[in-house]
Amino acid sequence: MKNENKNPEEFYKKLKGQLEEVHTWPAKYLFKFIIPADLEKFAEIEQVFDDTNAVISTRDSSKGNYTSVSIKVTMKDPDDVINRYKEASKVEGIVSL
Numbered sequence: 001m002k003n004e005n006k007n008p009e010e011f012y013k014k015l016k017g018q019l020e021e022v023h024t025w026p027a028k029y030l031f032k033f034i035i036p037a038d039l040e041k042f043a044e045i046e047q048v049f050d051d052t053n054a055v056i057s058t059r060d061s062s063k064g065n066y067t068s069v070s071i072k073v074t075m076k077d078p079d080d081v082i083n084r085y086k087e088a089s090k091v092e093g094i095v096s097l
Contacts, residue, residue: 012082019078029081031071032097033088037064041091045069048087 023029031049035041037060046056054073061067075081088094 012086015085016078016082019081023078025077026074029073029075031069031073031084031088033069033071034066034095034097035069035091036093037061037067038093041093042067042069044091045071045088045094048084048091049073 033045035045042058049056049071052073054071057070059068075084085096088096
């Protein structure tokens with residue numbers, strides 16, 4: 001999920017439409033992020049999904065500077081997905097895929 005659009009609200013509106021078309025809710029959803037290899041940043045991401053029973057897996061980059069984070073979790077609706085993306089975007093240095 002790359003936000004190439006200058007208007008985040010427009011981007012999220014488009015994403016919501018796509019999520020409504022593709023999924024039947026509630027549904028399993030896979031979030032993917034890249035964060036700086038920093039335990040504090042990882043803890044912030046974990047906190048975003050703390051109440052969800054999410055399955056979180058990580059993989060460090062070859063040089064160890066970044067960590068890829070995959071989070072598989074059941075979401076109740078597109079708004080829930082978008083709210084998690086918005087919360088995660090507050091983590092400094094995060095890239096949403």
